[in-house]
Amino acid sequence: VMLALAAWLYIYFNVFSAVAFFGWYVFQLGPYTLMLHNVCHRRYFKSEVAWLEWPFIAFLGMFFGHSPGAYFAHHIGMHHPENNMDDDLSSTLHLQRDSALDFFYHYLGRFLTLGKIDLGSYLSDRNRDKLLKRMRRGTAIWFAVVVVLLFVNWKATLLVFVATLLVTRTAMMSGNWAQHAFVDASDPNNCYLNSITCINSTYNRRCFNDGYHISHHWKPARHWTEHPKELKDNIEAYAEADAIIFRKLDYFAIWVFLMLKRYDKLADHYVTIDERQRSKEEIIELLKDRTRRIEQPELVAAGAF
Secondary structure, three states: OHHHHHHHHHHOOOHHHHHHHHHHHHHHHHHHHHHHHHHHHOOOOOHHHHHHHHHHHHHHHHHOOOOOOHHHHHHHHHHHHHOOOOOOOOOOOOOOOOOHHHHHHHHHHHHHHHHHHHHHHHHHHOOOHHHHHHHHHHHHHHHHHHHHHHOOOHHHHHHHHHHHHHHHHHHHHHHHHHHOOOOOOOOOOOHHHHOEEEEOOHHHHHOOOOOEHHHHHHOOOOOHHHHHHHHHHOHHHHHHHOOEEEEOOOHHHHHHHHHOOOHHHHHHOEOOOOOOOOOHHHHHHHHHHHHOOOOHHHHHHOOOO
């Protein structure tokens, strides 16, 4: 459907084809990106036929705002090994997580302008040359495709490849911000305390249980169908750690509430899983404490280095 809509856009660019393409892109962006996420962690095909992934990941991905190889390099090669700590290029630790200025200027702004340079330096410093070459090759392919297609239909190209790239990267960074917005400064490397879990959400049904982010960070290769059972089996550990769980929210909604500082709304969806009988005001104070900027001395004191 995506390829057919893109072809229609290039042949007959008008408001109807543009709305149809962009509407379908927005509707399928979550499911596609989380499919991509899952097959990056768990290969879809065996190594001897891994080239069969190319149409689904590299080719189709460009229509959903992903340049080939970039997501894998950033997410698998950098984010998970660093676990939102200092060397994570998408770390939220030193930012005020309910600040629109910190998100748009310091976080998203740097990612959109210098993200590829930062990631390239990170991979080069750690001798992850294969990932670096894969990312650079994918970026070169994306630029070549865009330049050529600009001469075919520049309006369609800007919408299909450039606009989707900007929207997708903004969506992913707002999602990562929400996933790691609530961090306990006393133990920031603890997945129970630097990630969150969202349950009973339509987002989970459409996007492969992506709301179970604590479970995912504990075991990145865990199959998406196993996350609810992991939470149920280990609920006492979640409770003991005082992990943050929300119900009937997705990451975008959490991000919006944070940008608006609507802690009252977040508190309404907070899930109590232990014997602590917090009032709504106490839940709000907990959430505010977990979203505050964490300074370097606190990380040193917590043994994060």
